[in-house]
Amino acid sequence: MREGIIVVLVLAGLWLVMPPRSKDTGDVAVAPAPEPAGDASSPQGVLAPQEEWMVIAGVTGQEAVATGAAADAAAASEAYSRGITALESERFSEAASSLEAARNAGDRRALVPLAVALWKAERLRDAVNAIRNAAVEQPENPDVWLVMGEVMEAVGDLQAAVDAWEHLRTLRPDSRLDERIRRARADLKVRDRWRSQVSRNFSVFFEGPVASQVAHTTLDALEDARRDVGGVLHYYPGRPIEAVLYTRESFFDVTRSPAWSGGVFDGRVRLPVSGATDPGELRRVATHEYVHAALHSMAGDTIPTWLHEGMAMNLEADEPSYAWARSLLMDSETVPLSLEKLGWPFLALDEEQANVAYAQSFVLVNSLLTRFGHYKLRDLVNGLATGDQPLADVYPRIYRETLERSMERAMADLRTREESGWRRS
Numbered sequence: 001m002r003e004g005i006i007v008v009l010v011l012a013g014l015w016l017v018m019p020p021r022s023k024d025t026g027d028v029a030v031a032p033a034p035e036p037a038g039d040a041s042s043p044q045g046v047l048a049p050q051e052e053w054m055v056i057a058g059v060t061g062q063e064a065v066a067t068g069a070a071a072d073a074a075a076a077s078e079a080y081s082r083g084i085t086a087l088e089s090e091r092f093s094e095a096a097s098s099l100e101a102a103r104n105a106g107d108r109r110a111l112v113p114l115a116v117a118l119w120k121a122e123r124l125r126d127a128v129n130a131i132r133n134a135a136v137e138q139p140e141n142p143d144v145w146l147v148m149g150e151v152m153e154a155v156g157d158l159q160a161a162v163d164a165w166e167h168l169r170t171l172r173p174d175s176r177l178d179e180r181i182r183r184a185r186a187d188l189k190v191r192d193r194w195r196s197q198v199s200r201n202f203s204v205f206f207e208g209p210v211a212s213q214v215a216h217t218t219l220d221a222l223e224d225a226r227r228d229v230g231g232v233l234h235y236y237p238g239r240p241i242e243a244v245l246y247t248r249e250s251f252f253d254v255t256r257s258p259a260w261s262g263g264v265f266d267g268r269v270r271l272p273v274s275g276a277t278d279p280g281e282l283r284r285v286a287t288h289e290y291v292h293a294a295l296h297s298m299a300g301d302t303i304p305t306w307l308h309e310g311m312a313m314n315l316e317a318d319e320p321s322y323a324w325a326r327s328l329l330m331d332s333e334t335v336p337l338s339l340e341k342l343g344w345p346f347l348a349l350d351e352e353q354a355n356v357a358y359a360q361s362f363v364l365v366n367s368l369l370t371r372f373g374h375y376k377l378r379d380l381v382n383g384l385a386t387g388d389q390p391l392a393d394v395y396p397r398i399y400r401e402t403l404e405r406s407m408e409r410a411m412a413d414l415r416t417r418e419e420s421g422w423r424r425s
């Protein structure tokens with residue numbers, strides 16, 4: 001189970017997928033964390049078997065005894081185990097402390113997991129130092145370069161990220177990496193050659209044909225979204241967020257998202273625009289994608305897709321989704337999806353199922369907002385963000401009923417209510 005943990009954590013933040021979306025919503029989301037059985041994504045495992053690492057570190061049991069360092073080795077090993085356990089439970093600060101102790105006591109197994117913990121705990125400068133140390137000590141370890149790429153991207157050094165992934169590709173080819181590199185290279189070009197406008201909390205990059213007025217409207221919409229959504233979530237991302245405006249053609253080239261997609265969040269907000277883009281629609285899509293950005297910043301990959309999409313749709317400016325969702329879900333032909341399916345990326349669904357998934361997500365969150373207000377929703381996000389407990393435990397603690405029961409109520413609401421009961425004040 002422990003093998004693959006780093007890749008699982010890394011991939012959870014990285015391989016952001018782009019589910020199809022309902023035609024009138026515009027979007028995409030971040031993938032929730034995959035099941036912690038990620039060996040498939042890590043054919044060689046991530047952490048070498050313990051024995052192997054002990055040999056590499058020169059602290060096999062026999063040597064330790066021989067040098068009288070057995071007690072130190074045992075303490076280091078214990079700290080390492082505590083660190084890995086904390087990392088698996090996504091208690092990143094705690095993981096970082098334990099793994100730091102293990103590393104300082106000479107346990108080299110801790111090098112890469114320590115960098116992951118620091119990165120996930122948002123101690124980015126320390127993460128850079130940790131992964132650079134790991135690269136010096138273990139240049140042949142592919143995981144060093146995988147994590148190096150993530151950390152460098154997190155600190156905004158895209159070129160260093162691409163270099164790390166290129167090197168990783170020589171050590172451990174992976175077709176998903178090719179896609180990552182392709183997109184990062186495109187982003188490098190955007191940064192070097194495209195025009196940009198910057199506000200306090202956002203940078204908007206835009207291609208030549210995109211009018212600077214459109215960029216200005218987007219920037220304005222994102223700042224408004226930050227204020228309004230922040231008022232609901234009581235959360236404001238600490239780091240600036242980048243948005244990229246593409247012509248429609250290059251949007252689909254770069255993101256390879258479905259033809260009906262109106263925007264993407266994959267760490268950056270990416271929007272297709274044209275001269276004919278209606279400013280109101282632009283504001284709506286920008287707000288929707290900002291919600292994904294804020295939730296991702298707030299709670300990493302702990303948020304199920306229904307919550308991501310339900311919140312994004314409910315917090316969109318002037319959202320008209322209720323009538324659409326209501327008529328779709330009350331149609332006798334419509335087959336609702338299970339809550340389990342709604343928790344996973346909608347990518348695997350066909351367009352018809354995706355529409356149902358978005359509608360269910362919308363009405364569930366709408367019902368929660370109407371019945372309990374946004375404070376409890378915020379509690380739910382915060383409860384999940386710690387990563388300590390699964391949704392099945394966190395949810396009933398906050399709502400005093402099961403998620404299944406809430407969904408039943410949401411569906412019942414549809415029969416008695418003609419319009420959305422929740423208004424953002």
Ligand SMILES: [Zn+2]
Binds near residue numbers: 288312
């Ligand atoms: Zn979305």
